[in-house]
Amino acid sequence: ALLPxxxxxxxxGMTKATQALAKVAITTNPEIAFPGQRMLEIVRPIIKLLKIEHTALENFEALMALTNLASIGESVRKRILKEDGFSSIEQYMFEEHPMLRRAAVECMCNxxxxxxxxKYFTGENDRIKLLVLLCGENDELLIKATLGTLAVLSSLQADLEYIKDLNLEDEERKRLNNLIQDNRIICEKILDVKPFTEIFKQLCACNNPDLQFRTFYIIRNIVKSNKELAIRIVETELMDILFAIKxxxxxxxxNEKNRKIASDIVELCLKYGLIQRNKDHTIQEEDETTTTN
Structure with missing residues (x-):
């Protein structure tokens, strides 16, 4: 009854009805509340609720509803994109209102x-820079969502060692090569943000294990991307923290999970030959030299 x-x-009337739909999408599993095609149909009015002339609460509830909807599946995410949802959501990532900004990043994460x-992040823009800078804020929930977004963007959902030997069709091979290229662009963009090392040092050493894990996950993605980017990580003070955490x-x-992922990063750097084991099984950077009197 609310959708019409x-x-x-x-x-x-449309605003009130849409806000009511958003509340339902927040408080109830959208798959149950809006079965089948109806779930796609509510996307447009909820996105239209994302306007600066609407109240902060209306915008917040629209973002929360879209976050839940985006988590459901590909068809809903495609509908959000089709309805120009990306730009509508993104504008609130610049909001000074902390709850709106956090909700926008949480939605973007999904x-x-x-x-x-x-592709929205690989072009000539500062979207990755914004995400890295948001990781330096004081809001842990915002940082968690931002790190989650960067973790997804920097992930290459493919095992390159396995795939390189597969007999793929030309189109699939092209798609894979594009994914690899995009992944490297994003990882490089993360490293290019000037305060990256300082922000990620703080997160690596923080006492929130969830934030720490997401930070390590992103660093591992960067190191896995290619040797050149791994070198840039090894050259930072992040490696000292990783050695210590390990x-x-x-x-x-x-915790064990974080210790394991820190060890994974170190092992990847060992494989690249960027660091080496000493005789006492400690690890040092490859170009380090020691002198004795």
Whole structure:
């Protein structure tokens, strides 16, 4: 009954009906509340609720609803993109209102799962820079969502060692090569943000294991991308933290999952030959030299 009211009627009536739809999408599993085609049909009115002339609450609820909808599946994410949802959501990532900004990033985190969204971040723009800078804010929930977004964007959902030997069709091979190229562009963009090292040092050493894991995950993605980018990581103070994390055996300080991913990063750098094991099984950078009197 709400959907027709959200699509037709007076401006006030459509806004109220759409806000009610958004509340339902927030509080109830959208797959149950809006089965089948109806879930796609509510996307347009909810996106139209994202306007600066609407109240902060209306915008916030629209973003929360779209976050839930985007998590459902590809068809809904495609509809969000078709209805110009990307730009509508993105504008709130620049908001000074902390809850609106956080909700926008959380929504974007679910949207970037869609493969074609990566292209929005590989072009000549500062979208990756904004995400890295948001990681330096004081809002842990915002940082969590931002790191999640960067983690997805920097991930290459393919095992290159396995795929390179497969007999792929030309179109599939081309698609894979494009994904690899986009992945490297995004990883390089992350590293190109001037305060990247300082921001990620703080996150690597933070006492929030979830934020710490997401940070390590992004660093691992960058190192996996290619040797040249791995060199840039090795040249930073991040490696000192990773070496230290790898050796901490007290779970209340660093949990096993985080210790494992830090070790994975170190092992990747060892494989590249960027660092080496000493005789005492400690690790040093490849170009380090020691002198004795």
């Amino acid at each position: 009211l959200a699509l037709e009627g007076t401006s006030v 949207l970037v799962v869609q493969e074609e969204v990566m 050796e901490i055996k007290v779970d209340r300080l660093v």
